[in-house]
Amino acid sequence: METTGDSHAEATIRLGQTDVRCRPLGLGTWSWGDRLVWGYGRDYDEGEVQGAFQASHAAGVTLFDTAEMYGNGQSERLLGRFIREAPGPPGPGTHDSREGGLEGTAVSAGTPLVATKFFPFPWRLRGADLIKALRGSLKRLGLERVDLYQIHWPMPLLTVEARVDALAGAVAAGLTRAVGVSNYNAADLRRAHYALARRGIPLASNQVHYSLAYRRPERDGVLQACRDLGVTLIAYSPLGMGVLTGKYGPDRPLSGMRGRRFGKQRLTELRPLLQALPQIGAAHGGASPSQVALNWLLCKETVPIPGAKNARQAQQNAGALGWRLTAEEVATLDRLSA
Numbered sequence: 637m638e639t640t641g642d643s644h645a646e647a648t649i650r651l652g653q654t655d656v657r658c659r660p661l662g663l664g665t666w667s668w669g670d671r672l673v674w675g676y677g678r679d680y681d682e683g684e685v686q687g688a689f690q691a692s693h694a695a696g697v698t699l700f701d702t703a704e705m706y707g708n709g710q711s712e713r714l715l716g717r718f719i720r721e722a723p724g725p726p727g728p729g730t731h732d733s734r735e736g737g738l739e740g741t742a743v744s745a746g747t748p749l750v751a752t753k754f755f756p757f758p759w760r761l762r763g764a765d766l767i768k769a770l771r772g773s774l775k776r777l778g779l780e781r782v783d784l785y786q787i788h789w790p791m792p793l794l795t796v797e798a799r800v801d802a803l804a805g806a807v808a809a810g811l812t813r814a815v816g817v818s819n820y821n822a823a824d825l826r827r828a829h830y831a832l833a834r835r836g837i838p839l840a841s842n843q844v845h846y847s848l849a850y851r852r853p854e855r856d857g858v859l860q861a862c863r864d865l866g867v868t869l870i871a872y873s874p875l876g877m878g879v880l881t882g883k884y885g886p887d888r889p890l891s892g893m894r895g896r897r898f899g900k901q902r903l904t905e906l907r908p909l910l911q912a913l914p915q916i917g918a919a920h921g922g923a924s925p926s927q928v929a930l931n932w933l934l935c936k937e938t939v940p941i942p943g944a945k946n947a948r949q950a951q952q953n954a955g956a957l958g959w960r961l962t963a964e965e966v967a968t969l970d971r972l973s974a
Contacts, residue, residue, distance in 0.1 A: 646696065646957040649939070651868045652840035654814040656783050658749050660934055661957055662699030663692045663950065664872055664941035668714050669707020676707065680945045682714065687947035689718040693748060695954035701843070701870070701941045702777075703753035703788055704769060709776050712752060716777035719748050750777060751784035751870075753818060753843075756791040756799065763802035770811050784840055785812035789819050796820075796827040804835040816841035816870070822857035829865045841868040846938060848909060848929050848973040849876030859936070871933050874940035875926050879906065882914060882925035909972040916965050923955065928969075930956035935966050 648657040667674035668685045676685075689700070700719075702711045754760075754769045770785055785806055787799055803815040817828050820842050829839045842862055846853045846869065853859040853869065862869040875881055903910075910925070917923035923931070926942070930953065933940040944950035961969075 648698075649868075651784060651814055651816070651939075653838040653866050654840045656749065656814045656840065658699040658939070659697055659957065660939055661697060661930065661953065662701055662751075662870070662939055662941040663688070663697055663953070664943045665700060665702045665711045665715055666706050666872075667943045667945055668702070669710025671707070674943075674945070676710075684946040685714060685944075686718055688944035688950040689715070690722070691947035691950035692944065692954060693722055693746070695951065696746070696957070697950075697954055698747065699749045699751060699783075699939065699941065701751040701872075703755070704773050704776075705753070705755050705788065709772075712773055712776040715750065716779060719750070720778060722748065749783040750779060751786065751816075752777070752782055753786045753788040755788045756794075758791065758793055761794060763798075763805050766799075766802040767806060767809065767811070770806055774811065781811050781813065783813045784816055785814075786816040786818045786841070786843060787820075790817075790821075790824055796824050797831040800828045800831045800839075801835075804832060804837050807837055814838075814840040816843065816868075818843035818870075818872075820844075820858075822861040825858065825861050825867065826865065829867060839865070839867050841870050841939075843870040843872055843941075845873050846871040846933065847874045847876045847880060847940075848932055848969060849879050849906060851973060859938075863937075869938040871938045871940040874933050874942050875929055879903070880910070880913065880925060880929040882910070906973075909969070912968065912972050916961070916968070919965075920959055920961075923959075924952055926952055927956040928961070931959070931961050932966060932969050935961055 646659055649660045650657055667676060670676050671678070700715055702715050704712065752773045754766050760766070760769070774780065774782065785803065787803065806812050807815060815837065816839065817825065820828060825842050832839050842858065844853050844858055859869060913925035913928045917925060917928045930940050930942060934956065942953045944953055
């Protein structure tokens with residue numbers, strides 16, 4: 637099922653308790669510039685990922701997630717250039733996050749929102765290190781500030797409170813509109829939330845691995861903690877690194893690093909789920925397996941950020957918007973992926 641005008645009608649949602657609003661489905665850009673895992677420059681090129689950006693933007697997707705680590709900064713450089721070259725300025729009376737402006741002003745539904753991440757290397761122990769890294773990201777992106785800045789992974793060398801205090805400093809410096817974390821467990825998520833709350837800053841999000849093929853956030857309390865605190869769960873690898881697209885199975889294995897993570901035994905275990913995805917999609921105008929898998933995450937009130945290497949994949953992703961699985965279908969997928 638290709639994306640239609642219905643996807644544009646999808647309501648925006650708030651990231652946590654912040655004033656940042658986006659469509660409930662974003663785009664992850666890990667594969668943009670990444671040669672080791674995804675084969676950038678060998679299997680696909682810059683022109684194709686620009687097509688992915690353009691198709692996503694045209695379909696009403698607004699949140700674009702990157703990181704300083706993706707392609708050693710190449711993902712940020714590409715995303716920044718694609719945004720600058722995107723046609724059409726924000727509508728009248730809106731605030732473009734690429735410019736300075738008053739806090740609390742709205743953002744046009746079509747304005748690309750940029751989320752990027754700080755990687756806490758062991759030698760980055762000062763709050764100033766996070767600010768320096770953010771300025772480096774802004775330079776690569778060509779922006780004055782981002783919409784969401786996240787700590788990529790927890791690191792034991794500093795307390796949670798010390799890390800998020802540096803995030804608060806980034807907000808105070810006007811370098812980001814909102815802040816989040818990534819890969820935080822439930823306990824550390826709560827500590828981060830309360831530490832920021834003491835500074836009067838809401839924790840917008842926790843970005844974690846979550847999909848029909850990986851439901852750990854339900855078992856370890858992360859999903860419930862997000863709900864309790866009003867923090868948005870952003871789901872990365874929402875298609876199981878491609879497993880849930882319908883292209884793979886026990887007789888059609890993945891290759892490379894992805895093949896090591898999802899071997900033949902795991903694909904055999906997932907066979908009933910993989911067979912059910914197109915069957916459920918048939919009841920929704922022929923929705924593809926990937927669209928059903930993404931819609932399941934939308935029904936869980938999370939924000940999935942699937943990747944896309946080209947326009948066709950981006951259009952497929954956007955086709956998850958504008959409709960919803962029934963409660964019975966969600967329950968069936970819950971059971972088959974348990």
